[in-house]
Structures are given as structure tokens and as C-alpha cells.
Amino acid sequence: MFHCKPLKWFWGIPPVLLVIAFALYGVPLQIERDLSARTAAKLREAGHSWADARFNSRDAILEGLSFSRTELDQALDTVRAVWGVRMVEDRTKLIASPETYVWWAIKKERRLKIRGHAPTNKVRRTILGFVKAAMPDLEVDDKTVLAGGSPPPQVWLGSISFALVQLGHLRSGTIRLSGNRLEIAGEAETTESYKAVKTALTTQLPAGMKLASDKVTPPVVKPFSWRVKYLSGTISLDGYVPSEAAHSQILAQTRKLFPGAKVNDALELAVGAPDGWLSAVSASLIQLRRLESGRIRMKGARLEIEGIAADKETADDVAASVRQGLPSAYRSTEKINVRKKAKPADAPASGRSG
DSSP states (O other), X not given: OOOOOHHHHHTTHHHHHHHHHIIIIIHHXXXXXXXXXXXXXXXHHTTOTXXXXXXXXXXXXXXXXXXXXXXXXXXXXXXXTSTTOOEEEEEEEEXXXXXXXXXXXEEETTEEEEEEEESOHXXXXXXXXXXXXXXXXXXXXXXXXXXXXXXXXXXXXXXXXXXXXXXXXXXXXXXXXXXXXXXXXXXXXXXXXXXXXXXXXXXXXXXXXXXXXXXXXXXXXXXXXEXXXXXXXXXXXXXXXXXHHHHHHHHHHHHHHSTTOEEEEXXXXXXXXXXXXXXXXXXXXXXXXXXXXXXXXXXXXXXXXXXXXXSHHHHHHHHHHHHHHSOTTOEEEEEEEEOOOOOOOOOOOOOOOO
């Protein structure tokens, strides 16, 4: 007679369940891994490394971004041809190509905004590396988008690298690339930075790049100071000038007024000169020429002149001429002394020796 003994056959249930679980989950997982590996290899061989295939059992889902519809179709055909693939769901996307390929960056208040196009994510990461090298302390907001139709990647990267180096010299500013045309604007960090940017834009543009617009200005300084000293046949100039034209005019006038004098020029370009600045400088240099030695200090619209005159009449006239020659918004302080005349030597005592 047959007797049912549940405890004896109960221990056979777990192995059976394991076999069923492996059949339900293990085998499909192995299939997915095998298909994923073989499909990825085929995509790489076909030059479609941008594409990524994942599997649900034997069904593939193809994802990725490409610049070409033909390339998308070729990637789909590559996956369909892999042995064991049942069907392919196309989730690839075509990257648009704009009429003009643009990229720009805005530097302001320790932040850098980046916008425009990039041909690949690799190029995008390379650009962020350039940013870190040129401006390591800035907070970066990058919202570039992938787009087709870029110039050759190395040309594009070279142009962006050059532009970022120039932006690094600016306190605030903007760079913009439209195709191969560069536009740059902003305020230089220092006078030396201003000179470096101007030199680069004039002599160091990358091959193929064209300068469309240069609106880089010298740094703004306040107060706008200027100084000149005349002593022992040497005239020394330092401080700031508002433009290269003003700089040249001051040097020309100085050499004309002080012929034969040695001229030490330490003037630097800057923005911030008050109205009438060049007229004030010119008028004060004319009066300095009438002194035997002296100096002028000007901060904003305030001028100080001091020196030594040959006589009281000259001293008084120089002081009056300075006040009258300055633009109406300027104020002056004059301290002109008269050269002290040397005392005559005592006459020798006369008499006869007897």
C-alpha cells in the first residue's frame, strides 16, 4: 500500500525551484550579456562607437546621437545583422546642423557662461579643460549643445583655446566664434593684460581664424593719476593715459618743450580720464617748461604743481597761467618758489705791509 510521506519529497522542491528560476532568469540574462557584448563589438568595428545597444531578452534597444541619417540607418542594420537578435527598437536621434556654427563665452563676476555648439561630447570636455587651464578660479555654467556642421575639430578647438586665453586676460568680457570669425569685447585686467591681448589679436591668430570685432578696452582706474618730474635735465612721466594717441601726443609735446632732456616714459593705458584731461596735461607741461625744476601731480580733475623759478615774476606768472589754462572743471594748487641767489663771497681785507 502506497503511503504519502510529505517530509521526504519536500526536500526535493528547492532544487526544482532553482532549476525553474535559472530557466526563467539565468538563461535570458546570459543571452542578454552575450548579445550586448557581440553587438557592441560589431558597432565598434563598423565605426559606430556613438551608438549603444541594450537588450531585453533578444530584443535590442538602440540609442545614441549622430549627425547623419545614413549613419543612423547603418547602425540599425549592424545590430539587426547580429546573430540571435530578434528585433531592434530605434531610439537614436539625429543631431541638427545649424546654418552658422557658433560658440560663445561670457565672463562676469567670477562666473563663466558657455553657450553654443560642440561637435561631440569629447570636444565639449576638451573645451572645459581649456577653461580650467585659462581661468581655474571661475564657476562654469556650460550649456553648449551638440550640433553638426562644425569646422574641422582641431581647427575649432584651436580657435576656442586661443579665444579663451584672451578672455582670461579680461576682468570681464565676451568672446564669440561664428564659424571662423572671432568677436571679442571687454575690460582688460591690467595694462599688461591689455597689451598681451592686443599683441595676440594682431600677430598670433590661429590659421584660418579671422578677427571680426575687437572691442577690448584698457582697465578702468580711479582716481585717474598722472605725474611728471623735471630735474637735472631729465623729465620722468608716469601714471595713466587714456589712449595710444594721447600717449604719442604727450611724448611729442614733451620732447618739443624740453629739447635735449632725457625722457623716462612709464605711462600706462587705462580708462577713466575726466573730460578735458589732455588739455589740462598740455597746459601744465607748458608752464613746467618755464621752471628750472619742478613736478606736476594730477588725480582726476585736481592738479598740483610745484617747482623752482628763476625770479618772483616768473613764479607768479606760472601760477596764474596754470589756473587760467586749465579746463573749467579742474582745480589747481601751485607752490612755486624762487631760486635763492648765492651770497657774494666776502671781499678780502686790504692794507699795506710796512
